[in-house]
Amino acid sequence: MSVPPLPTLVIEPLVRAALIEDLGHAGDITTDAVVSAEARAETALVARAPGLVAGLDLALLAFKLLDPAILATVLRPDGSCLSPGDVIATVAGPARGILTAERVALNFLCHLSGIATATAGIVEVVRGHRARITCTRKTTPGLRAVQKYAVRVGGGANHRFGLDDAVLIKDNHIAAAGGIRPAIERVRASIGHLVKVEVEVDTLAQLEEALAVGVDAVLLDNMRPEELRRAVAMVDGRATTEASGGVTPATARAIAASGVDLVSIGWLTHSVTALDIGLDYRV
16 A cells, blocks of 8 residues: 655654754865866665665755755655665756765655564564554654654554644552542543544553453553453454564564554664665766
């Protein structure tokens, strides 16, 4: 399924801020000294490892913001599978602008492609089970929208985007409220009718208490697969079940086989390996 691109209005401030950070107070003193203002270049964004493309719009916008005369031709848009040597896009125009924008463009493209690639890998691991792979709020400050977009490109789903679009009652909330029931009751008394409520539970006893009060979803934290199976049976369709904690490529399939609806993974956004992509001159 194709994922709609993010609006330019969303990504432009991120790319602009990254360019301003890189240019500093004096601009690209290396490129300006080495490359003449009249020089032109023909380059290509080339995959150096297998993976999935994500973030190409941000990369190409970096070149365009630096110099509107730079033109790009997309060969493999976001969501495309890559093999080493595949050309993702060609970038041609004033050489100074291309070289100055190169690092910012690659930072976005490599990082977001890494997220999409890792997500696609875990999605494949759990294929055949009902569970969907979802990300968390463990994102790089300022990059949440684009990191969650990359998860979608990889075939995953998004958890809440912030603190204001859904309720997630966690262990510290429960401790502060004096228990699961009072925490849920206080939330129900204060939110709107369209806001869903999820509660984190560590034990089957806590799960039973949450179900007795009534919630839309339960986060089953750090439970072993056999515990997850018992939890799913207890819920019996009354709430969405989400497994979280200890999810790796080696454990994901067993977790999904428990019958949970969602498997949430923080490392998809907070510590994933960037995909190796380079900008090569075309001679």
